[in-house]
Amino acid sequence: MRNVSKLTLAALVLAFGVTTLQAQTNSANITATATVQTPINVVGAQQLNFGNVFPGVNKSVAATDLTNGGRFDVTGQASAPVSVSFTLPATLASGANTMPIDTYTGVHADNAAQTGGVAFNPVSGASPTLSASGELFVWVGARAVPATNQAQGVYTASIIMTVVY
Amino acid sequence: MRRGVWLLAAGMVLGRPAPGQGVMVAPHAVHIDHRVRSGSVLLYNPGTEPVEVTISTLFGYPTTDSTGRIMLHTVDVPDSTMPSALAWLQAFPRRLTVAPLERQTIRLLARPPAALADGEYWVRLVIAAKAGQVPVTGVQDTTAIQIGLTLEVRTIIGVNYRKGPVSTGVGISDLRAQVIGDSLITWSRLERRGNAAYVGMVRATLVDSTGATRAAFQTPLGVYFTLQPRLGTALGGGSLPRGRYWLRYEVVTEREDLDPAVVLPAPAVRDSVQLVVP
Numbered sequence: 001m002r003n004v005s006k007l008t009l010a011a012l013v014l015a016f017g018v019t020t021l022q023a024q025t026n027s028a029n030i031t032a033t034a035t036v037q038t039p040i041n042v043v044g045a046q047q048l049n050f051g052n053v054f055p056g057v058n059k060s061v062a063a064t065d066l067t068n069g070g071r072f073d074v075t076g077q078a079s080a081p082v083s084v085s086f087t088l089p090a091t092l093a094s095g096a097n098t099m100p101i102d103t104y105t106g107v108h109a110d111n112a113a114q115t116g117g118v119a120f121n122p123v124s125g126a127s128p129t130l131s132a133s134g135e136l137f138v139w140v141g142a143r144a145v146p147a148t149n150q151a152q153g154v155y156t157a158s159i160i161m162t163v164v165y
Numbered sequence: 166m167r168r169g170v171w172l173l174a175a176g177m178v179l180g181r182p183a184p185g186q187g188v189m190v191a192p193h194a195v196h197i198d199h200r201v202r203s204g205s206v207l208l209y210n211p212g213t214e215p216v217e218v219t220i221s222t223l224f225g226y227p228t229t230d231s232t233g234r235i236m237l238h239t240v241d242v243p244d245s246t247m248p249s250a251l252a253w254l255q256a257f258p259r260r261l262t263v264a265p266l267e268r269q270t271i272r273l274l275a276r277p278p279a280a281l282a283d284g285e286y287w288v289r290l291v292i293a294a295k296a297g298q299v300p301v302t303g304v305q306d307t308t309a310i311q312i313g314l315t316l317e318v319r320t321i322i323g324v325n326y327r328k329g330p331v332s333t334g335v336g337i338s339d340l341r342a343q344v345i346g347d348s349l350i351t352w353s354r355l356e357r358r359g360n361a362a363y364v365g366m367v368r369a370t371l372v373d374s375t376g377a378t379r380a381a382f383q384t385p386l387g388v389y390f391t392l393q394p395r396l397g398t399a400l401g402g403g404s405l406p407r408g409r410y411w412l413r414y415e416v417v418t419e420r421e422d423l424d425p426a427v428v429l430p431a432p433a434v435r436d437s438v439q440l441v442v443p
Contacts, residue, residue, distance in 0.1 A: 038421075
């Protein structure tokens with residue numbers, strides 16, 4: 001971020017310098033100062049992927065499943081503590097039909113490979129710290145519980161992660 | 166606040182693109198001066214899909230639970246004893262769509278009561294981002310039940326409104342340290358002084374009997390009233406040999422991530438405690 005900003009600053013100063021040369025023959029120097037503020041970025045990076053679901057067969061996706069677990073990525077100030085909480089649906093809906101979803105699991109880590117990951121209960125949330133490079137990765141798993149007579153359809157819901165910075 | 170906005174925007178555009186859906190928010194802490202009564206927050210969508218954003222406000226401040234976990238304490242209806250700007254600080258627009266690789270500005274406008282006393286007043290800005298529907302999982306020709314779970318994100322940042330003279334500071338007490346497993350864990354009680362939130366940084370260093378540093382960490386935090394944080398770090402070598410160690414603990418108002426113009430200066434405070442590894 002800082003390197004990019006320095007480059008940008010240099011580009012702006014260069015552009016300003018060219019204009020100055022065109023406008024007058026005398027030259028002068030100015031000092032340009034700027035403060036770059038670290039943004040925070042929270043994204044839903046990977047959907048919670050249940051794959052095929054069949055009536056009467058429960059389907060679980062573990063938070064430790066790097067391929068299918070839902071993943072949120074947070075970037076911000078290095079070593080910053082954040083509070084993470086979730087709004088978790090109890091059911092998936094397809095029109096008037098519903099399907100229970102439960103047994104949420106969570107893992108947070110400072111790397112995308114989940115090395116050194118810490119398990120937590122998404123229902124109660126977590127208070128992790130961003131890594132020394134300002135990164136945090138959060139995975140969520142859950143269990144879908146289709147009934148034996150589960151109606152056909154596309155069942156949807158939202159998982160909301162709230163990050164307090 | 167205005168200083169460096171262009172650079173900020175350029176940096177956000179040129180910065181590493183993030184996968185997934187959400188918006189970058191900057192700055193992550195907003196300070197508004199009573200003489201200006203307005204501020205702004207920049208949103209940038211680094212993704213490939215439009216992101217629907219909803220803006221709201223609430224009153225809350227960081228506190229800690231019994232385990233030292235930092236959490237946001239919210240108050241639905243703050244009374245007159247609370248330094249709340251919830252009733253008179255508004256954000257515009259409240260709903261917007263940020264197109265891919267585009268940025269949008271959220272304006273914060275304050276209409277404080279005429280008799281507002283000097284001091285600092287707080288509100289929290291909630292930025293809720295929702296991308297388009299995620300692909301539905303399940304293979305169409307092998308199952309008739311498909312699931313589509315949308316991931317939404319909400320980012321909550323602080324907005325501090327200052328009128329007149331404001332000051333801050335912090336006091337440390339009840340400093341403790343312990344090695345648990347392969348980690349150094351510290352506890353302390355941080356009590357704010359003055360009439361404004363203390364926005365700063367904790368620095369902790371563990372030294373052995375020779376004065377050599379065996380572990381160190383630093384953590385940015387804000388003390389709005391009282392905080393009793395549990396902070397720690399992994400020990401580099403995995404564990405510590407038996408012996409006596411000293412934890413040096415200091416709290417300073419140095420924040421590289423914030424505009425120095427809005428960080429209230431205060432003297433550094435320090436404490437230390439002995440740690441014995443049996």
